[in-house]
Amino acid sequence: MLLRAAWRRAALPVTAAPGLRSTAPSRRLRLRVADHAPQSAVPSDTAAAPESVMRPLYMDVQATTPLDPRVLDAMLPYLVNYYGNPHSRTHAYGWESEAAMEHARQELEAAIQPDTSLVSVMTVNNEIGVKQPIAEIGQICSSRKVYFHTDAAQAVGKIPLDVNDMKIDLMSISGHKIYGPKGVGAIYIRRRPRVRVEALQSGGGQERGMRSGTVPTPLVVGLGAACEVAQQEMEYDHKRISKLSERLIQKIMKSLPDVVMNGDPEHHYPGCINLSFAYVEGESLLMALKDVALSSGSACTSASLEPSYVLRAIGTDEDLAHSSIRFGIGRFTTEEEVDYIAEKCIQHVKRLREMSPLWEMVQDGIDLKSIKWTQH
Numbered sequence: 001m002l003l004r005a006a007w008r009r010a011a012l013p014v015t016a017a018p019g020l021r022s023t024a025p026s027r028r029l030r031l032r033v034a035d036h037a038p039q040s041a042v043p044s045d046t047a048a049a050p051e052s053v054m055r056p057l058y059m060d061v062q063a064t065t066p067l068d069p070r071v072l073d074a075m076l077p078y079l080v081n082y083y084g085n086p087h088s089r090t091h092a093y094g095w096e097s098e099a100a101m102e103h104a105r106q107e108l109e110a111a112i113q114p115d116t117s118l119v120s121v122m123t124v125n126n127e128i129g130v131k132q133p134i135a136e137i138g139q140i141c142s143s144r145k146v147y148f149h150t151d152a153a154q155a156v157g158k159i160p161l162d163v164n165d166m167k168i169d170l171m172s173i174s175g176h177k178i179y180g181p182k183g184v185g186a187i188y189i190r191r192r193p194r195v196r197v198e199a200l201q202s203g204g205g206q207e208r209g210m211r212s213g214t215v216p217t218p219l220v221v222g223l224g225a226a227c228e229v230a231q232q233e234m235e236y237d238h239k240r241i242s243k244l245s246e247r248l249i250q251k252i253m254k255s256l257p258d259v260v261m262n263g264d265p266e267h268h269y270p271g272c273i274n275l276s277f278a279y280v281e282g283e284s285l286l287m288a289l290k291d292v293a294l295s296s297g298s299a300c301t302s303a304s305l306e307p308s309y310v311l312r313a314i315g316t317d318e319d320l321a322h323s324s325i326r327f328g329i330g331r332f333t334t335e336e337e338v339d340y341i342a343e344k345c346i347q348h349v350k351r352l353r354e355m356s357p358l359w360e361m362v363q364d365g366i367d368l369k370s371i372k373w374t375q376h
Contacts, residue, residue, distance in 0.1 A: 056293045057337050061330035062126045062154060062272050063295060067222075068179035068331070074225035075181065078218040097217040107224035118147040123155035127310040127326060128263035129272025131159065138167030147195060153177045153185075157230025158238065158269060163188060169195045175219065179331060180226030184219035237331055238270070244329050244338050245270035251342035256349055258362075260320055262311055273327040274311075276320040279359040280352045285325055288348040292341050295326050 058066065078100060084093025119141050121132050134150055141148035149170035155161060157178040163171060171188040175181050189195050189210075203212025230237075253259050258278035277285060282296045296308070307321035316324075325345075329338070353359040358368060 054291075056291045057341060058293045058330075059328050059333070059337075059341060060293045060295050060326070061328035061333075062177075062326060063328070064176045064182070065179045065330055066332060067181060068226060068229055070229055071180050071222050071225045075218045075222040078221050082217070084217075100217055100221050103221075103224065107228045118149060120149040120151065123150045123152040123161070124159065124269045124272070125263070125310060126154050126272070127308055128274040128314070129154075129269040130263045131155075131267045131269055133267075134161075134168070135166045141169075142167040154269070154272070157227065157234055158271065160234075163190070170197070175223040175226060178226045178230050181219045181222040184216065184223045186223065233331070241329050241331075241333070242270040244333055244335065245273055247335070248327060248329070248338045248342050249273060249275075251339070252345055255346045262314070262316060262320075262324060271329045273329070274324055275327070276311075276316070276324045277349050278320060278323060279356045279362065280323050280349055282323050282325055284352055285323075285345075285348060288352065289341075289344055292344065294328075296324055 078097065082093070082096045082100065084091070084095075084097040088094030088097075119137065121134065121137055123134055124131050132150075138148050147169045148167060149172070150166075150168055152161060152171050153174040154177060156173045161168075161171075168188070169190045173186050173188075175184040189197055197210065199210050199212070201212055204214070206212050206215055249261065252275065253261075256277070260276040260278070262274040262276060276282075286294055286296060307316075307318055308324060311321040311324060312318070327341070361368060
């Protein structure tokens with residue numbers, strides 16, 4: 001199924017050569033789907049007009065982020081014009097791609113910085129947004145001469161990272177979590193003191209033998225551009241996302257009782273909000289909010305009806321774990337979208353609770369924990 005999207009935003013300068021993107025992008029982004037049918041290469045007078053469809057608002061940025069238009073702008077020349085293999089060093093096509101790849105590598109290194117990744121810890125949890133005490137963990141690992149790896153996929157470009165102060169030996173990141181392309185990532189490996197890592201696959205010896213295989217120039221350029229944009233806008237994005245997050249939480253909790261915010265409210269990334277709505281089944285609420293793209297947890301386990309293992313690990317009651325919804329606020333989320341989502345969420349939670357016998361019992365003053373339930 002093909003989707004053609006029209007981006008409504010302020011005009012961005014388009015440059016043919018790779019380089020710095022605009023540092024002051026518009027903050028309003030909308031997707032309008034023009035059609036969802038493949039277009040024939042041969043014109044036809046009898047071809048039916050494509051059916052227009054409406055897409056839901058996107059609030060699932062922990063699963064994946066949309067491609068930033070500036071990142072697409074950086075990638076396009078290497079998808080269309082500069083398509084040489086970066087490892088072909090006997091002609092200009094290869095030189096162009098190799099130069100672009102090295103430029104992207106420098107952008108990525110600049111984004112990580114010397115002051116910016118065996119114990120392996122997720123820097124920011126992808127389900128509840130909790131930030132782990134990476135510096136303290138790194139110090140402990142360093143003092144005990146244990147290598148320390150952190151999965152920073154949900155953290156790079158969103159919170160400050162300092163690989164030296166945090167004593168990080170290895171750090172992995174993913175392009176599609178920072179408004180870059182899918183299919184590309186990077187790993188930071190400490191050089192002093194040197195961390196020796198053994199390659200998992202053999203082949204052509206690319207990437208210093210660590211990851212053999214032809215490097216996809218457009219994806220690497222996109223990752224470099226995404227890191228560059230993230231470095232430029234991290235502080236602004238964080239402030240803006242914090243305000244939108246606070247707005248969403250306040251609107252929901254002001255209108256609905258028995259709503260629990262999961263995770264540590266102090267050590268928390270504001271763009272990932274996990275709320276449990278007591279006496280409402282999370283899957284039922286997701287189905288009711290069909291015009292909003294949400295999830296009840298990690299995209300890796302979304303096919304399972306089991307409650308989130310993350311919520312169970314932090315001691316959440318199973319009933320509340322089953323009623324949790326994750327709201328993802330990102331770079332392109334607008335205030336109007338937050339207000340709309342809060343309004344719809346409040347509306348459907350109230351409706352679903354009215355249908356719940358448990359909610360009715362609670363309203364009658366019955367303590368559900370005092371009831372001895374029997375199985376039939």
